[in-house]
Amino acid sequence: MSAPTATDAKQVPLSAASRTLVDAVRTRYATKAYDANRRLAPEQLDALLTLLRSSPSSVNSQPWHFLVAASDEARDRIAARLEGNFAYNASKVRDASHVVVLCARQRMDDQHLADVLAQEQKDGRFASDEARENQRKSRQSYVNLHRYEQKDEQHWMEKQVYLAAGTLLLGAAALGVDATPIEGFDFRTIDEEFGLRAQGYSSVVMVALGYHSDTDFNAQLPKSRLPQEQVITVL
Template identity: 65%
Template sequence: MQLTALAKSRYTTKAYDATRKIPQETIETLLDQLRHSPSSVNSQPWHFIVASDDQGKARVAKGAEGGFVYNESKILNASHVIVLCTRTEMPEAHLQAVLAQEERDGRFANDEAKAGQDKSRRGYVNMHKFDQKDVQHWMEKQTYLALGTLLLGAASLGVDATPMEGFDFKKLDEELGLRDKGFTSLVIVSLGYRSEGDFNAKLPKSRLPAESVFTFL
């Protein structure tokens, strides 16, 4: 299916069929797509937590207690749930790990090219850390690029998805021990197959008209 058709047909699923599981091969393909998401200067400031059984989904659902209980069933009834997490800082160890992986993958013709890539990436990190002072927000934006990859990737594989910001970040971070590991939760994505009771599946898609969102120079 063409990308435009996928964008028009996918939607945010509101209710899942708890009896249907995503095949393992499909999940592996989707996770591979997610891992290859783009990010500014290949910074990859993310980590993805995948829950596929009842116990794992119940732990993620702890973030949907209280005022966010309306999202609990979307987590518990889904086949799989992914928590997209963002780094709380850009540590030296991560910068070194990314650079070393690029070298293993054959991206540098020589030491000069390697040094140039390292300098460029550090330049952006330092700009956001010291000058613009928005390094956390900058890293979150990269994680949202991964979210876009995940949503369209799911649609391409015939998998329904629900992105959710409606959860208690602090409670979920604590449940998963994220902050001790240098991460914080950003968005939860449920994956699976819609149930017959999903009202949103029957509604037409709505977007503002092209003339109101495009300006041609």
């Protein structure tokens, strides 16, 4: 008897929650102008911060730190650094409810790896000392791979930060919160403004969060993506 195929499997209908999530992704867009008078509710912010902390990362390395500009003063500090070619992003930062600066570690040092392992132990992820040691060795092998063989340790860590950015954008859409991923800034000036490098981090990408204003032209435009058959191959 031949093995069952994907078409033979029982079709599981989408739940109401799944349909809502898909609809949110289909309708979300990069907000271009924010309503400066509207702010996220505390429970919305808490949910988004939980999503950030719970984001996936390679071998659970969590090589990140998230700086949340919640006050007018903090957002003004960021906006003031958006000069020259990046000045167009200043109003988004000032008018948004919150802005998250997603940062990558400068190095996956031994202390960070020990902290991650200790937290996993505390959270009950290891059934034995052997399991704990196997996890340590596995994670270290990936760090060594990117540090010594592929020599892309920093880039590898930054890719994990982008996984967190994607999680944040998806979560914001599901919660009905508008968002804008922002790469248009000079990371050196943001690092300097908040002393990030002295703390062992460097800014990678920002995400503005809030509610769009009536002047947001992008809110009225249809979403545009390449057709499914062009970007997806099902084997």
